[in-house]
Amino acid sequence: MDRGRAVVIAIGALVALAIIGFFTVLPTWYDRHVNQLVPNPPPPATGAAAALHQRLDVVDLHADPLLWKRNLLKPHSFGHIDLPRLEQGRVALQVFSSVTKTPRGLNYDRNRADSDNITTLAIAQLQPTRTWDSLLQRSLFHAEKLHRFAEKSDGRLRVIRTVQDLDALLADRAAGKTVTGGLLSIEGLHNLEGKFANLARLREAGYRMASPTHFFDNEVSGSVAGLEKGGLTSLGRQVIRDMQRSGMVVDLAHASHATIAEVLQMATRPVIFSHGGVKATCDNNRNLTDDEIRGIAATGGVIGIGFWxxxxxxxxxxxxxxxxxxxxxxxxxxxxxxxxxxxxAVTTVFDAAHVSALTEGLMRAGLSEEDIAKIMGGNAFRVLRATLPQE
Structure with a gap:
């Protein structure tokens, strides 16, 4: 074999290895890299707190595992969520969010809307080609993923769509059945692709919660991390009214402060802030003011405190x-x-299996068992029961 041919073969082999690595190694490596725990995470609860936790039905209002190429029915040594860990942590209901677009150089202050990291991830994960250039199709694919996991779970995971689904879940858990609910949510309604009619398609796919924006302004409203940070658009007002009429929970996480104010004025049902913090303990633009906390509470809603x-x-x-x-x-x-x-794509205090550490922390802070039960799940169940559609 002459030297030139050998060089061509070597280069071809390297290219082939790079392509194989892109599709097989990169997605899992990236998942491991961005979804981590703090060093020396707290152990699960012990003693009275552990006993209390075993009587709780925990609800978490926001997580993003559908973004990753991971079998949620099997245990994993990385990331934060899979069904075995949800069961270990006594998570009765997990809200699974659909992330469809994030900008390059993502930050909490100012992001443009003209770039997207998720396209590369969708291609690297070998998702259906329809998801490569459509934000709507990415969300429809995420819904299909959760439904497939539920179908293959031998009854351990079920998708929650209605108040009756919610009540049946709690009744079965009270009867000793090992079952976890999954509720579909949308992180940013740019997946409507500017078309109001697509909201009905997403609702039919099983989505029961949505935030108007994520990290950039879109056709629905301004983002707290966008360039303009404006309020609702005419499409946005139409969307919010329809969500409240049809039983989709309005989530104000990532919304601009102007959008939050407008939604609170329009609210006819409880609204939520699914994940984040409060300015009083962590002063950044993303977190809620005290007036916003009071406004969400006035609708009957809840504020989901984050772990990052x-x-x-x-x-x-x-x-x-x-x-x-x-x-x-x-x-x-x-x-x-x-x-x-x-x-x-955050580092958190604990994963789903060890959320009982929070029960112990609340007990150490002097809260009653009744109040701990409300925080760990009771409040969220109340809001969902007041918002989700009847069969």
């Missing part, structure tokens, strides 16, 4: 508890909830 640094400015159990106690002091304990952002 930008939400709480202190990646510890005590940091999560401190933010929760502030919401309690401003608006009452009935408006505090969990909003982990698990698997959302």
């Amino acid at each position: 640094d930008a939400a709480i400015c202190d990646t510890s159990v005590e940091g999560v508890v401190r933010a929760m106690l502030h919401v309690r002091d401003v608006a009452g304990v009935d408006h505090v909830a969990l909003g982990s952002d698990w698997d959302g």
Whole structure:
């Protein structure tokens, strides 16, 4: 073999290896790299807190595992969520969000809307080609993923669409069945692709919660991290009215402060802030003011406190508890909830299997068992029961 031919073959082999690595190694490596736990995460609860946790039905209002190429029915040594870990942590209901677009250079202050990281991820994961250039199709694919996991779970995972589904889930858990609910949510309604009619398609696919924006302004409203940070557009007002009429939970996470104010004026049902923090304990543009906390509470809604640094400015159990106690002091304990952002390209205090550490932290802070049960899931169940459609 002459030298030139050998060089061509070697280059071809390297290219082939690079392509194989792009499609097989890169997605899992990236998942491992961006979804981590803090060093020396707290252990699960012990003693009285562990006993209390075993009686709880935990609800978490936001997580992003559908973004990743991961079998959620099997245990994993990385990331934050899979069904075995949800079961270990006694998570009765997990909200699964659909992330369809994030800008390059993502930050909490100002992002343009003219770039997208998720396209590369969709191609690298070998998702259906229809998802490569359509944000709507990405969300429809995410819904299909969750439904497939439920179908293959031998009854351990079920998708929640209605109040009756919610009540049946709690009844079955009370009867001793091992079952976890999954509720589909949308992180940013840019997946409507500017068309109001697509909201009905998403609702038919099973989505029961949505935030108007993510990290950039879109056709529905301004983002707290967008360039203009404006309020609702005419399409946005139409969308919010339809969501409240049809039983989709309005989520104000990532919304601009102008959008939050407008939605609160329009609200006819409880609205939520699914994941984040409060300015009083972590002062950044993303987090809620005390007036916004009161406004969400006035609708009957809840604030889901996150478990990562930008939400709480202190990646510890005590940091999560401190933010929760502030919401309690401003608006009452009935408006505090969990909003982990698990698997959302963040480093969190604990994963789903070890969420009992929060139960222990709340007990150490002096909260009653009744109030802990409300925070860990009861408040979220109340809001969902007041918002989801009847069969």
